[in-house]
Amino acid sequence: MREPNPVEELISGAAQDAGGWLGALPVAQVATSADGTIVRWNRAAVELLGFTPQQVIGRHIAELLHPGADRSLGRSLWEAAAGGRGVMGTVTAWHQDGHPVELEIWASPVPDRRDDASAILIFAAEAHAARRIRGSSAVWDGLFARSPVGIAVLDTQLRFLRVNPALEQMNGLPESAHVGRRLAQLLPEVNAEDMEDAMQQVLDSGEPVLDRRRIGRTPADPDRDRVWSCSYVRVEDPGGRAIGVIASLLDITDQQRAHSEAEAGRRRLALLSESSIRIGSSLDLERTAQELADLAVPRLADAVTVDVLDTLAHGDEPGMGLTGGVALRRLGKAPLTGSAVADVLAPLGRTLDFPAAAPYTQALAGRQPFLLARLDEKAIAPAARHTSKPAQLLKLGVHSFMMAPLVARDLVLGVATFYRNRSASPFTSEDVTLAGELTARAALSIDNARLYHREHDTALTLQRSMLPQHITPPPGIEVAHRYLPASDVNEVGGDWYDVLHLPRGRVALLIGDVMGHGTQAAAVMGRLSASVRALARLDLEPEELLHQLEAALEDLAEPMLATFLYIVMDLTTGRCRMTRAGHPPPVTVSPGGTVHLLDLPPGTPLGVGGTRFTTTETTLEPGSILVLYTDGLIESRGSDIDERLAELTHLLAQPHPSLTGLCDNLLTHLAPGSADDDIALLIARLPGGGADPDLSMEACAPLPR
Template identity: 40%
Template sequence: MAPMDPAREASDGPTPSGPRELLDASTDAAAVVSAAGVVLGWTRGAEALLGLPASEVVGGSAARLVAMPADPARVAAVAQRCRAGMGWSGLISVRHRDGRSLDVDLRVSASFRIGADECFLLSARERRQQWSVGQSVLDGFLTRSPIGMAVMDEELRYVWLNDTLERFGGVPREQRLGRRLSELLPGLQGAAIEGLMRKVLDTGVPVTDYEYLGWSWADPHRQHAYSTSFFPLVDADESVTGVCYMVQDVTERWTARRLLTLVNEAGTCVGTTLDVMRTAQELADFAVPRFADFVVVDLLEPVLSTEGHGAWLTDAGPASVGPVMRRAGMSSVREGCPEAVVRVGDRAGFLPPAHDVNLLVDGEPILLPVLDPSDERWITEQPERAAKIKEFGLHSFIAVPMRARNTILGITTFMRSLNPVQFQPDDVLLARELVARAALCVDNARRYTREHTAAVTLQRSLLPQALTGGTAVEVASAYLPADPTDGVGGDWFDVIQLSGGRVGLVVGDVVGHGITAAATMGRLRTAVQTLADMELPPDELLAHLDDLVLRLSAERTDDEAAHRSTTAFLGATCLYAVYDPVTRRCTMARAGHPPPVVVAPDGQVSFPEPPAGPPLGLGGMAFEATEIELAENSLIGLYTDGLIEGSDGDMELGMSRLGELLSRSDLDLSTLCTSAVRQLVPVPQPDDIALLLARTHALGADHVASWQVPVDPAAVADVRARATRQVAAWGLEDLAMTTELVVSELVTNAIRYAEPPIRLRLIRDSHLTCEVADASSTAPRLRHARSTDEGGRGLFLVAQLTDRWGARYTPDGKIIWAEQEIP
């Protein structure tokens, strides 16, 4: 071990314990040295450390690598220790290939043998100088750190603080030292902070990231947010001797979080309904007192109307003509909003002085941190408001124009009075976000209101404006649109004058809501009128109506397929009834609709139920008709399901209640209809409601005359004479000649072309009707005869001389009829 002598010169003696670190041959410089001091192995780490390749070192003496004087005694002691099975470590100097000296940590393993040679494994790593902190560096860190720091003693009195903390609080260092936080800054949650520091002293557990709000003497007009951490100071014997706390100003972070929180809260509180005025009021209520002490929302008149589009912006009027606004909402920390000059619903027109309509057009908020009511502009342009500002101490002001989807809606104004803090630029960001969120809700409500109004207008225009039942029935109706939140439905009703004094009663309900349902309702009502004019019986009419709904559904399917929609079915229910005042019989059929209600003259209520039939639009299923007889002055009611469903959805109970209400005979028909709807539906419902009431009348024998007609052309003259005498007996001499011609033509055609039995009937009600019935199912055809034809002009003359004429089929054949207006 003689080559190791220099190592002992660098060592103070053997280390009493093993190596300070685990041997790591993967990163350290390592070599294998024999007991004679010859290098037997050399690693790449050793080559990198000393710059000597293995070819120059292996086989040579290790002593030439050491840059220290020899110390044979200590080398012998190290060898003896390693032979005893214990390692050794120490600091030595070695020589680099370039001649410089390196200080390395050397570790020697316990001895081991390679063959007959006793060997030692040496591992070394360069000793790098540890960084020592100078006092000037430490002082700079403590005083120039962007985080405020302080040391408190066990009595929580200031012992030391850095410059940053002094700037945060605005209290000089000399005034702080030796005093407590609660004594210096009582408004800064001093008691709560000292409670946390006391907890740290008692438990030794640090507290991190405690946030609080407060004011600083350095910035007394603005509230700041701070994040504070506390940890104990421990001496050598592990006893807590004080508390160190660190403070960071996180006002920007807190403001951003507050902005996000308030905007999220506004999303749940503002725009809960599709009502413009309600939405404006919700904005004002939300901002007071969270953000301001007095808030007003003024909207343009076109926004509040059902047709407004902000059209004033494109008017070619003089520039001085500004928009007209109305107060839509306001709120105040003072009861009754005494700060307001105008009330909700009144014209407002408030714009800050020195600003005109361009404020609304440009859409940039206005911030007045200090509102001066003595400003000459306020006194001159807004004297009444200037007085209110002075009276109630309104001292800070933000005005934000409301815009959504390139539409100007109005302006929202925020003011503070009881809150002493002035509005800051950060508050403008919050006000802008609140108003932007509310503006979208107002615009949605405006668009919905306009669409709903259009749908209601469309539906009401498609419903009958005036109903008349002629002499057959007295009618009354009531209609209530659905709750605006559910949209307009497709309920409809109608009364159709038919030939022979008969009347058609119809009620229906289209599936769905909105303009589409209203438009579909109009198409179906028109179709029913057209089919009724063709004198179709109720079951056949519903069959044709079902075909129409199927075609409409097919059109809708094609259209919605283009728009990738899956809702294609278009359905409806309908009830159609025909009442004949001569026979007092009512024929009815229904397509998935509730049955009618009938109240007899004695007050007895019944619900005749013709076969329900499928709803319109299913197709492929038949409809059946039922005929009932009604006593004179009976009441028949047709209605939609919205009237009887009620809040509990029990339709049978609703039908029973409807019957009870209609059985009252002390009310006229119109009052009875209105009263029944009001009592059955006291609050808006999600579905439309329609009720059609008809009180039946009968035509007595003095209004009807009929004769059997022999199948003999000679009988035409006799029948014609009888009809003429009957018309004269009714006092209708002015119609005698026309009636004679009509009877002659219709009876002659029946004898010539139809089959017996043939019957002539005259009916006098609001019209004079001539009917000729026969057993043939072939209807006559109106044609225009040529000038050379000898005949063929009969029906043409009938059509010219009467108001209208037509044919209807019966189970026994057909009836040809013609009507004349009674003067």
């Protein structure tokens, strides 16, 4: 049996596992006796220089130095080591195939326990690779120690092996608390399972995972959620086998919060921009309230109700005091159906009475938003004393609640209420601000509707009071008339008509339209109507009467225009003298049914000034019909005026049993829906032609709208 080599025994413990440095650099281990004879040559030395152990063991170490290089450095290094000193340096060795190999070596003496001689243990590595790895190691150590990015090394079981100071600070735990434990054990209040799934994916596939979000709380900040951007890369040995994972973490909480706030700001601006288009598109209380509710769901709340003061819903003025409680009419609700929360809330049209101590009343009286960010039994206690609804909503998962009063022009008009049950996050102060801005816009639109309807009703009352209530034409002439106000979404205009007795068996038929709408137009109409009645008694020529009316318009503080048609008819001869000022032309229907659109000089509207009006004369057959109307009858959006006039003449050519029936037929066909403008209609039939004497005193009341 071969006796063990004493030198091999000495080096076996030091070099047993040294197959590579950091698992990536082949390190040759060579041992010599005291006289320089090679006694050990490992596998890494074979890979590095190509010689087998049989080729080198027993030879002197100096023979491995390259003959073309300076061998003095190699000899001096070995001699120093042999002299008892550890040395390191660079030498050029001889590769088995003949090319030079630059080596970095580390040599030190190993005393022999049996004599005073020392063996020499030499470690050698390819110099370029050693320098590269040494540099990489220095960079890694510096990065690991000083990087603000959290870094961790984990094994294949996803247990921490090492963490840097930045990660210690992020997690609020020292490295010793990390080592040997998994993330789920260490930080249960973050989404650890999701993170470990990502790391296992990296281990299995070798593909890195970038920017996976870790969210939750750590001992470093236990009272607030934070967000980290995490990336994972697999670590492999030289054979490509997975030996662990490197994780890098960057705290992006502030950036995420800033991004979220910016995104929320963009959403708020978009919602406010949309509100300017969708809320208040009509002057209608119910529609405006519903527009607010529809806009807020689901982008601000999961359910919304809009309640307006009951007095306002009835068309009365809003009350100023709320000391005795308040009655509210529900005019808006979203969603209307399909929601358990919405089903609990009172339906549209319901009047709700709240005592003075109820939160609804307090919110209205204080004119400030009311917020319960987190709803619970304690929070609903004040309201629960008045109704069971808060408890029902709490059972349905409503966890956050706010109210915003509808206030415009220093008047309290109602309140909007917002609920969250599906959205996880509670209402915030930013949500309260947004709700306040939305309700402010809705309140202004509601108040505009209130003011409009008040003025509309005033103008309509004024208009009706100034129209002739009972026209009594001279014997023999039949008259029918209609006044149709514009729809509720359009202001009342200044249309009027009249029939006046004149001396010498004559009658004046007139119709006019003050341009503009509202109370002012109605008032000017009344002024012109009274002026015509006074001037007609002076028996002025038609064109002179128009000049006097124009002078009356010039006296107004604000300029106004009006169209006007004035006809003086001799009932005995059928002779007519006609003058018009920018008004639609009259139409005649002969007893035989022939329809003519009278061709009169159009003139310019009264109030333009500097116009010379022209009087046209024509004679109508006995029994002929004369039709006067305002432009609301023949003008319609999207229709050509000539087509509408053609339709008018076609309707007049049809048989008609009476003038009343003719009025109704014209309005039914030419204004079947809500009119955009007021319509005034005056129809007269001359004596003769077999007229029904029972219709000679016919007068029709204005139509309601």
